[in-house]
Amino acid sequence: MRFGIFCAIIDNYGDAGITWRLARQLRDDFGQDVTLWIDDLHTLATLAPEIRTTEKVQQCGKLTLRLWDRSQPDEIDREILAQIDVAIEAFGCGLSEPWLGALARQCPPPLWIHLEHLTPELWAEEVHGLPSPHPRLPLTAWFFVPGFTPRTGGLLRERTLLEQRNRFQGDPKRIARFLDRIGQTETLEARRITLFCYADAELSAFLAWLAHDPQATAVFVPPGQPRQALARTGLELGTKILTHPDAPQVRFVPLPMLPQDDFDRLLWSCDFNWVRGEDSFVRAQWSARPFLWHPYRQEDDIHLTKLEAFLGHYLADAPPSLADLATQWFLNSNRGRETPEDWRGLWQRRDLWQAHCQRWCQHLALQEDLCSRLLDFVARNAIK
Numbered sequence: 001m002r003f004g005i006f007c008a009i010i011d012n013y014g015d016a017g018i019t020w021r022l023a024r025q026l027r028d029d030f031g032q033d034v035t036l037w038i039d040d041l042h043t044l045a046t047l048a049p050e051i052r053t054t055e056k057v058q059q060c061g062k063l064t065l066r067l068w069d070r071s072q073p074d075e076i077d078r079e080i081l082a083q084i085d086v087a088i089e090a091f092g093c094g095l096s097e098p099w100l101g102a103l104a105r106q107c108p109p110p111l112w113i114h115l116e117h118l119t120p121e122l123w124a125e126e127v128h129g130l131p132s133p134h135p136r137l138p139l140t141a142w143f144f145v146p147g148f149t150p151r152t153g154g155l156l157r158e159r160t161l162l163e164q165r166n167r168f169q170g171d172p173k174r175i176a177r178f179l180d181r182i183g184q185t186e187t188l189e190a191r192r193i194t195l196f197c198y199a200d201a202e203l204s205a206f207l208a209w210l211a212h213d214p215q216a217t218a219v220f221v222p223p224g225q226p227r228q229a230l231a232r233t234g235l236e237l238g239t240k241i242l243t244h245p246d247a248p249q250v251r252f253v254p255l256p257m258l259p260q261d262d263f264d265r266l267l268w269s270c271d272f273n274w275v276r277g278e279d280s281f282v283r284a285q286w287s288a289r290p291f292l293w294h295p296y297r298q299e300d301d302i303h304l305t306k307l308e309a310f311l312g313h314y315l316a317d318a319p320p321s322l323a324d325l326a327t328q329w330f331l332n333s334n335r336g337r338e339t340p341e342d343w344r345g346l347w348q349r350r351d352l353w354q355a356h357c358q359r360w361c362q363h364l365a366l367q368e369d370l371c372s373r374l375l376d377f378v379a380r381n382a383i384k
């Protein structure tokens, strides 16, 4: 089958990260032909260094990457469009009339899928799979809503992901080799934490907890917003490791943006991951390690509703002593109101928490992954 995926980058990395991951998995795990039209190669190249930002068209095996001119398709775009079976419009990026017209000219037209943002909310089940006929063109959009339950679009999970993770986490030599490759062998003995937060994250309680905890800790800090959040606390991280001024056991390690697969390895090798948005949030769950999630901030605190819905799934079967503390901590942190005691309390229950993350990951892995559900959806609704 031939897939066309359309992605416009609004801000951050999630849109590029998710569509790139989806395109690669359709190619690698399911042998599909994929064309990914994306309107910003530079953002994509930060997570996929093999991408050449100067080339508007590039072939990555059965995956064709094209710089997307959203105004209208050129002749080659039209040729590809004429052959695709499934058009995936990611995150409401909007296909302009000339692009939609080219799709509609196919006879019969391709299956047109609106890939929505992941949501843990109940409406994911209600909206997932609904059709929405175009008012004028002979095209029907189908909503595909990723989520946490079997009646949604599920979560992206590559076929061998969890085996790879198990091999990695179970083998200290692999972890050491990875840390060596990213130049961080000296963090081997320390507690390791990834800090991939937004610029407005309130870090003072987290830093106070670390400073009063005698355990040696390395905090890995990717570029951009996490460093801005750190800078707001007076810690300016440059290109070198920075030691906490009041706590020599705490070090902040600047990392470059890693390729997506290495980012997974980073999460797998950490004891705790602070993640955000959508894709890193899902990857943290596949790492089966304790994590904190800051959803992408939305108007009217919609992100807090999302968070509460997620906690309802995630902590439903957790021991009550963990569930109560974790709920309070997630909510407080997302409101910028958590205390060092929130951190301390949870960390004291680390074994319980770790075991819960493992069980949660297993629970999610019992469900079909997003690509399998997508292919099943296509098979059930294909017009041609």
Ligand SMILES: Cc1cn([C@H]2C[C@H](O)[C@@H](COP(=O)(O)OP(=O)(O)O[C@H]3O[C@@H](C)[C@H](O)[C@@H](O)[C@H]3O)O2)c(=O)[nH]c1=O
Pocket (backbone or CB within 6 Å): 010, 011, 012, 013, 014, 015, 016, 017, 018, 046, 047, 117, 196, 222, 256, 257, 258, 259, 260, 261, 263, 276, 277, 278, 279, 280, 281, 296
């Ligand atoms: C730090 C780091 C991230 N990544 C990848 C992992 C993910 O694919 C991507 C980060 O995406 P997210 O975790 O989703 O967080 P984000 O904040 O960057 O993206 C967000 O952008 C908004 C516009 C969307 O509306 C949100 O839903 C969300 O997707 O970056 C790397 O590959 N290497 C790295 O070193």
